[in-house]
Amino acid sequence: MRRTKILATVGPATDRVDRMGELLRAGADAFRLNLSHGTADQHRATLRRMHQAAQRVGREVALVADVPGPKLRLGEIAAPPIRLTPGQRWTLDLDPAPGDVRRAPVELPTLERAARRGDPVLVGDGSISLTVEAVGPRSIDTRVVGGGSVGSHAGLFLPRAHLRVEVFGPEDREHAALALSEGIDYLALSFVRSARDLTEARAWLDHRPNGRSVGLIAKIERAEALAAIDGIVAASDGIMVARGDLGIEVRLDRLALEQKRLIRTANAAGRFAIVATQMLLSMVQSPRPTRAEATDVANAVLDGADAVMLSEESAIGRYPVEAVRWLSRIATTTEPAFDPRWVREVRARRGRAEPDASVPAAAVQLAEGVGARALVTPTHSGRTARLVAALRPRCPIVALSSDPSVRRRLALVAGVEARAEPEHEELTGLARAAARLVGTLPIPGRGPIVLTAGYPVEGRPTNLITVVDADLGPYGEPLRRGTGRRADRSASLRGPRRAAG
16 A cells, blocks of 8 residues: 555646546545635635545545745736746836736735845746846836746745735635635645744634644745744644745755755654645646656655645646556655654654653554554544654554544545544454454555554543454454464453543
8 A cells, every 4th residue: 555645736627526536546645725726616616526526436535725825926917928038128016907028917015125126036936037127116127037938926036025924814814714614624824934823823723613623734935934944843733845936945956955854854743744846747748757757756755755746737737647646656666665764763762752652653663573464543633643654664554533534634644544433342342343444455465453542441542552363353352253363462451441542
């Protein structure tokens, strides 16, 4: 079973229930909706189609709503795209009229204070560069240095400007409120600068209906975030290495190093990490990725990423399903080469300050020692499953939860397969149910199962580990008639016990 998760952005190319179903069958584990594009009614309809697709396929699918954040953008372009050529003059102004090859609108009331003569201006992904020649009360006159095509709402970057704007402002809150009403699982915050941005968003979520069950993803896109990354990671459920805007704020020759550092920081803290932007960009037009793209995906897996993300490839590309299949194929082939020793060593050092991490660590050690077929962990909040997953066991992690929102959120955590918790009254019943459930999953081999639980009553923290034979319960009793095999009872407690997660 593939451990690395796949997050697919839904857009015009895939915004139908049947197309989303194809993405899920090809291997997608989660859907992302970019709220920067489209209307509120369109967003609502897309989120509902995402739920319908997941129900039809019968999968626990995480839904991620990505709010625009305080990104400076151009307004409408009359006949996009327009072509800018080196040497030509181009004006950015506050006139809301659609732009053309002479000028373009910008929604920034303090435009005249945002730049000075000689400052650089970058458009889109940074390939189009301008130089400021004059600044007026309502406009900036620029000259094109590096040309290219520009469309409506392209991003605009003023690297030398210090624009202090709210990360999770009123517009983002409106977007988030709509997404919450349609049952999202994660809110992705754009242009996070510090842990405070996340704590403010968390406080807002906690006071909204169903907000407490929604996780926060910090998109790392600004150089400021790199200096505050430890606090950002601690305040989030996971991070997204958003290499598009980050690659403009950070020197391109340092981008790969920053990606590795960000992923390691998340791994060490027991948070998930998503690598995003241009993973398979050529597949917008081509049915196969380039060799460089395949290598990029493999390196993200080797870096320790929990998930890899498709943007344009699945939103507007010609081959969205093929792109998901290629991500799955590359990740599956690469995963056996990942060495988990460094993250286990780091987690062991941190575990001294996190007592509840000791049981997951022991469970992983036992699973590796007995060659477990799967590690099954009941969980109320998902925390135990995340702590186990942070150690990157070789076997799949089967997380059991009665809460559908917990199961969906775990769809972005590497190596975790979430399932509804079977009914049981005691540990023996849980063991039988776990063995039956694992038997229905496409997990190769016939090894034993390592099971964690809470003891002695439901609701207690996870504090027990036991080995369950594929055919026997934890005390040696047959799980199905006719077996004469005996169980390894060395890691089990005697007598029936009530289980919990």
